[in-house]
Amino acid sequence: YPSSKVCSACGAIAEKMPLNIRSWTCSCGVTHDRDVNAAKNILAAGLAVSACGAGVRPQRGNLRSGRSAVKQETRRATTGIPVL
Template sequence: DRYFPSSKLCSSCGSIKKDLKLKDRIYKCSCGLNINRDYNASINLSRYELAI
């Protein structure tokens, strides 16, 4: 799915941060997760690949 929100999805709780900008390099979620945006996306993509 080319529209899978891998960068905007929290890899810890699963919430989607719709207002995330490309310039935001650290993903900060309301659940308390603070993680590099690219690392967060890679976790989400690996989980997505396993689910398919």
């Protein structure tokens, strides 16, 4: 997982970043310290996995399952509830 190359603000992934680069500015305008940015991304990925079983790797294109990394209600949970 490229935790230090993913912008924690917008999700853009930097193409190349040698290890000697310690801070960088994303195209969205946010400047990152490489280690702090990586820590934010690892925390977010860990929370997503523990909360809803989402994958850690950044998504490219459409999700395989068609679902986003949010809690999904089953159809049975809403059966019998009138739609207003």
